[in-house]
Amino acid sequence: MESRGPPAVSYWLLLLLLLLLLPPLPPHTHQGWALGHILSTQRSQDLPARYLSSGPGQEPVAAMTFDFTKITKTSSSFEFHTWDPEGVIFYGDTNAEDDWFMLGLRNGRLEIQLHNHWAQLTVGTGPRVDDGRWHQVEVKIAGDSVVLWVDGDEMLCLRQVYGSLVDKPQPLMRIALGGLLFPTSKLLLPLVPALDGCLRRDSWLGQQAQPTASASPSLRSCNVELQPGLFFPPGTRAEFSLQDIPQPHAEPWAFSMDLRFKLAAGSGHLLALGARENSSWLSLHLQDEKVVLTSGAGPRLELPVALGLPLQLKLAASTVILNHGPKTEIFAMPPEDLGPLLKLWAQLQGRLFLGALPGEDSSASFCLDGLWVQGQKLDMDWALSRSQAIWTHSCPQNSSNDADISN
Numbered sequence: 001m002e003s004r005g006p007p008a009v010s011y012w013l014l015l016l017l018l019l020l021l022l023p024p025l026p027p028h029t030h031q032g033w034a035l036g037h038i039l040s041t042q043r044s045q046d047l048p049a050r051y052l053s054s055g056p057g058q059e060p061v062a063a064m065t066f067d068f069t070k071i072t073k074t075s076s077s078f079e080f081h082t083w084d085p086e087g088v089i090f091y092g093d094t095n096a097e098d099d100w101f102m103l104g105l106r107n108g109r110l111e112i113q114l115h116n117h118w119a120q121l122t123v124g125t126g127p128r129v130d131d132g133r134w135h136q137v138e139v140k141i142a143g144d145s146v147v148l149w150v151d152g153d154e155m156l157c158l159r160q161v162y163g164s165l166v167d168k169p170q171p172l173m174r175i176a177l178g179g180l181l182f183p184t185s186k187l188l189l190p191l192v193p194a195l196d197g198c199l200r201r202d203s204w205l206g207q208q209a210q211p212t213a214s215a216s217p218s219l220r221s222c223n224v225e226l227q228p229g230l231f232f233p234p235g236t237r238a239e240f241s242l243q244d245i246p247q248p249h250a251e252p253w254a255f256s257m258d259l260r261f262k263l264a265a266g267s268g269h270l271l272a273l274g275a276r277e278n279s280s281w282l283s284l285h286l287q288d289e290k291v292v293l294t295s296g297a298g299p300r301l302e303l304p305v306a307l308g309l310p311l312q313l314k315l316a317a318s319t320v321i322l323n324h325g326p327k328t329e330i331f332a333m334p335p336e337d338l339g340p341l342l343k344l345w346a347q348l349q350g351r352l353f354l355g356a357l358p359g360e361d362s363s364a365s366f367c368l369d370g371l372w373v374q375g376q377k378l379d380m381d382w383a384l385s386r387s388q389a390i391w392t393h394s395c396p397q398n399s400s401n402d403a404d405i406s407n
Helices: 009-015 033-046 333-345 401-402
Strands: 062-067 077-084 087-095 099-106 109-115 120-125 135-142 144-152 153-158 172-177 198-199 226-228 228-233 237-241 254-265 268-275 278-287 290-295 303-306 312-316 319-325 327-331 350-354 366-375 395-398
Touching: 077 087, 077 278, 087 198, 120 153, 144 312, 254 395, 268 333, 290 319, 303 327, 333 350
Parallel strands: 228 395
Antiparallel strands: 062 172, 077 135, 077 198, 087 099, 087 172, 099 109, 109 120, 135 144, 144 153, 226 395, 228 366, 237 350, 254 312, 254 366, 268 278, 268 350, 278 290, 290 303, 312 319, 319 327
């Protein structure tokens, strides 16, 4: 993308893009540039990768303040990996009201938002980078232009986009990692700030970012072998209003949920349909390596946990069907249970609970390949509330990593 209009961005905002200082590279670096060579020359000075999320809100995991008039370098890069398609990588400002900048992801692609006296703009660019691989993002100022590379390929060129620092009244710049320093509603194009991802080789203006009193601590280590998925550590939960998720078919009445386990251990609830005052009209829970379905005074259905095979719970007007891999169990819903269950969707208090129920002392931990309601994938951003420790887009590679899920 090119912009040939008058200067649109104050110089410091461009420098916000240049936060990770690298040694100068030869002019031909981006002609057949080899990422592997860059990585191998820096391994000796690597520090542990930083987890970027502090939970479902907008709080950053680290915040810093700099005198940007002393910045002399005009190139930067950082490396990150994620399976999360949306969130904030970093935010910076000199004035949260009218002079701020954000670099994040939307639909898996890098996005820049900035707001100042000269311009208000949102630009998305490059390929999807939410594939779980480490990606290097590099930015350079060349004359009056800013050029962005992703994994060695030029993705964006903005021309005539900055002016002089001479008249800048505020010399201090704040930088926040993995979150925002103002309400999400002030973004030009709203997004969900929380990003389930990791960042490394982050020498920010020659300094390592340190958590501050105003920043939330990182929720887990990035030194764990990961895979894509949705992970509930022991005792965590999410709560959804039944009004906010896909609705049952009306004629004939039917409701279904589909999921697939990648990992499952311990004992405790997986999911439940109910209300705040009665959270388990119908529930699935883990017990002795089995999936157990219960409904009021009705019979229990048990099936062995089969990792990697689909599990489907289907509700009809008078029956409950549980499929897990090649096995199927069916029972008739007792009339005394059926009425209250069907009424849940007519109540504002009707809930879908995932993970531990309120007040439950659960040891269950599980990784899901996904959860589908009425054939539509459930988005954790729809939750009324959720535990901060839930990993929304990643899981440990195996259950032996459970001890390492937090710092």
